[in-house]
Amino acid sequence: MRSTSFVLAALLSASNVYAHDPNFAHAVVARQASSAPAGTSSAAAPASGTASASATASSPSQVSVSLISQNPTAIPLSSITANMASSATIALYTTFPAGSTPTALTGVPPLPDASPIIANPALYPPLDKTPPTDSPEVMQWITEVANSGISIPNISVTTAAAACGANAAAAADTSRCWWTCGGCTRDTDITTCADELTWGLTYDDGPAFYTPNLLQYLNENNLKTTFFTIGSRILEEPVILQTEYMLGHQLGVHTWSHPPLTTLTNNEIIAEFGWTKKIMKDLTGVTPNTFRPPFGDIDDRVRAIAQAMSLQPVIWTRLSPTVTFDTGDFNINAGTISSSEVVSNFNAIMNNATQIQTGFIVLEHDLFEQTVDLAIGYILPEAMAHSPKFTLEPVITCQKMPLENAYIETNDNSTHPPFGPNVTSSAGSGSATSTGGGAQSSSTGSSASPLSPPVLGASVASVLVTSGLGIVAAVFSLL
Numbered sequence: 001m002r003s004t005s006f007v008l009a010a011l012l013s014a015s016n017v018y019a020h021d022p023n024f025a026h027a028v029v030a031r032q033a034s035s036a037p038a039g040t041s042s043a044a045a046p047a048s049g050t051a052s053a054s055a056t057a058s059s060p061s062q063v064s065v066s067l068i069s070q071n072p073t074a075i076p077l078s079s080i081t082a083n084m085a086s087s088a089t090i091a092l093y094t095t096f097p098a099g100s101t102p103t104a105l106t107g108v109p110p111l112p113d114a115s116p117i118i119a120n121p122a123l124y125p126p127l128d129k130t131p132p133t134d135s136p137e138v139m140q141w142i143t144e145v146a147n148s149g150i151s152i153p154n155i156s157v158t159t160a161a162a163a164c165g166a167n168a169a170a171a172a173d174t175s176r177c178w179w180t181c182g183g184c185t186r187d188t189d190i191t192t193c194a195d196e197l198t199w200g201l202t203y204d205d206g207p208a209f210y211t212p213n214l215l216q217y218l219n220e221n222n223l224k225t226t227f228f229t230i231g232s233r234i235l236e237e238p239v240i241l242q243t244e245y246m247l248g249h250q251l252g253v254h255t256w257s258h259p260p261l262t263t264l265t266n267n268e269i270i271a272e273f274g275w276t277k278k279i280m281k282d283l284t285g286v287t288p289n290t291f292r293p294p295f296g297d298i299d300d301r302v303r304a305i306a307q308a309m310s311l312q313p314v315i316w317t318r319l320s321p322t323v324t325f326d327t328g329d330f331n332i333n334a335g336t337i338s339s340s341e342v343v344s345n346f347n348a349i350m351n352n353a354t355q356i357q358t359g360f361i362v363l364e365h366d367l368f369e370q371t372v373d374l375a376i377g378y379i380l381p382e383a384m385a386h387s388p389k390f391t392l393e394p395v396i397t398c399q400k401m402p403l404e405n406a407y408i409e410t411n412d413n414s415t416h417p418p419f420g421p422n423v424t425s426s427a428g429s430g431s432a433t434s435t436g437g438g439a440q441s442s443s444t445g446s447s448a449s450p451l452s453p454p455v456l457g458a459s460v461a462s463v464l465v466t467s468g469l470g471i472v473a474a475v476f477s478l479l
């Protein structure tokens with residue numbers, strides 16, 4: 001368990017780095033309460049790394065990691081810490097005027113003018129709070145969900161933390177297929193990519209100050225990704241969102257204020273999705289049809305509401321309760337994991353990724369300087385230098401679909417039926433796949449250190465075999 005002072009220290013750290021956003025502490029509180037990174041259960045890499053032990057008594061220890069490759073201009077790993085001095089943000093290397101159209105997409109409208117949104121942010125709900133449910137916009141979306149033909153199951157709302165230990169009855173109820181507790185997925189959840197050695201690259205929680213650094217690196221290396229963006233951050237950085245879109249990256253919804261969705265009422269979930277879809281369409285002209293649940297917190301009630309709003313879930317690959325493709329990068333900023341531990345986690349993820357019969361999806365973030373520094377300095381160079389070679393691409397194309405299928409307005413209805421009210425199989429009716437042997441502990445951060453269990457032993461190999469079958473079946477049912 002984390003002490004109060006520990007959480008306070010994390011909040012202070014976060015507010016220092018994310019000083020432009022006075023409300024951001026709210027989001028950090030929610031994260032601390034509900035979702036430490038599920039352990040990636042990494043085997044320690046050979047002790048010949050470049051990371052040096054420079055931890056102080058109050059910060060997590062750096063560990064030795066073995067690097068295949070790193071960006072020559074990378075910030076030293078030991079300097080990427082919760083309290084690192086912020087470097088200057090860089091300008092977007094390119095921007096696009098209103099009226100432009102992206103070369104990567106066909107059949108899309110001209111890029112809208114962002115200036116009315118920049119001039120009047122009060123057109124949208126307050127930052128980092130679940131939007132009110134009695135606005136005309138939300139009431140309209142509530143009506144549309146009611147008229148969608150999708151039945152929303154009567155599943156209870158979980159308590160504020162959406163933690164398994166605090167929701168024992170819900171965690172034990174496998175019929176609700178609650179990913180948070182047990183890793184249950186439905187065949188409509190995207191958790192992997194179709195082809196082996198293919199990484200469906202994703203970055204969450206932006207757009208943010210250091211996203212331009214990531215965009216520049218991706219461009220220099222001819223990479224495209226999927227950005228799961230938060231409505232509140234979009235309102236702060238509308239031009240970055242437009243640039244992501246215009247450069248041919250995939251956009252997906254990551255809610256307005258980043259709550260654990262199972263803790264919200266139906267109407268609150270509708271408000272979270274609806275406003276995020278709206279600001280994304282207002283700025284790009286198109287509406288994403290995928291979403292990532294914050295913390296992966298999804299059950300059949302959330303799935304059904306999302307389906308009624310034409311949003312398909314994208315989580316990240318999970319092989320067992322302790323083998324989850326979560327780098328843990330978000331928690332560097334909170335001071336609960338070191339940068340070298342994150343790289344070690346990623347090395348373990350790459351090892352696991354070579355042993356499964358599908359591609360994979362990894363949880364990473366572009367919200368903080370630390371997470372971007374790690375991505376462009378270490379994680380992406382490591383991935384690109386890996387042997388056997390990985391293919392890095394957005395989630396939509398790793399499902400063997402064109403980028404147009406990532407948006408409601410351009411989805412190809414003839415060859416790829418859209419996910420939404422017109423789909424006959426409801427979210428709750430498909431077969432469930434559980435990669436867990438039971439409920440996870442409510443907070444995995446302390447008891448399941450990302451570095452604790454070995455990952456490549458015989459016992460884990462058997463996990464890969466048994467759980468991999470379910471994942472393969474899930475992927476093929478999607479295509």
Ligand SMILES: [Zn+2]
Nearest residue numbers: 204205294295
């Ligand atoms: Zn997130």
